[in-house]
Amino acid sequence: MSVEAMAIALNHSKAEGAAKLVLLGIANHDGDGGAWPSVARLARYAHISPRNVQKALARLEELREIKREINAGGDRQTASHMRPNLYHFLLTCPVGCDGSRNHRMRNGQEPLPIEGVSPATGGVASDVGGVSPATPEPSTNPSQDIPSPTQAIAREALCDTTGQPHRWNRTYGWCADCGQERRAA
Incomplete structure (x- = not known):
């Protein structure tokens, strides 16, 4: 299940930056009973501080991509005071996703573009890359x-x-x- 969860996270998550790396770490550990990687392990995966992992976890809960249960992880042999947090990976494929390994959208629908980024416009020959920041368009009315x-x-x-x-x-x-x-x- 963790490979499937990682594919869903890569293709359908709204998280960005460190939060997406933390989500991938949780997805890597996801199983039938959830996932319970330590904050230290998630910090190691994302190459960020434990405090930034906490911020990323809060953001993932805001996006409703995970649900966190404090001290609910581990198994019967884990002492209650030593139990890690339990994370439920909640992200699923949106309607229209074909569910294949490439997660293509059916009926010609395209995945939603990343907010704040628009396709690059023609520029000088030295321009490289595929996107440029979108210019906000203020309303005239x-x-x-x-x-x-x-x-x-x-x-x-x-x-x-x-x-x-x-x-x-x-x-x-x-x-x-x-x-x-x-x-x-």
């Missing part, structure tokens, strides 16, 4: 950018990531694709 209450309710019914109805996680009550929490009716 800010009042039109504010959705009406009816528009906001209609948008909440669809997933921001897929444009399809949300796939609600029954255990934790959030969308498996975009991470939005289900609101009580």
Whole structure:
């Protein structure tokens, strides 16, 4: 299961930088009962300090890609005061992913682009690389950018990531694709 979890993390995680490396470390240890690598091991994997691992774990929880249970790892032989944290890898393939080793999107859909990056524009011959920072485009009419209450309710019914109805996680009550929490009716 850990190879599959790592492939999902590589292709579908919204995490960046050290947080993505920490997620890959958790995915590497993922099994049927979750994963319980130590903070020191995750720090070694990502080449960051233990404090930065803690920050990365908080970010991964924010993104709803992991769930952390304090002192819930280990097995029956592990003394309760020595138990590591237990991490549940929650990331799944979004709707439209073919689930193959390449995680291609079906029906011609492309994976979402990385925010803040746009395709590179033509430049001088010495330019190399494939992307350049996106230029923010300010609105010429800010009042039109504010959705009406009816528009906001209609948008909440669809997933921001897929444009399809949300796939609600029954255990934790959030969308498996975009991470939005289900609101009580």
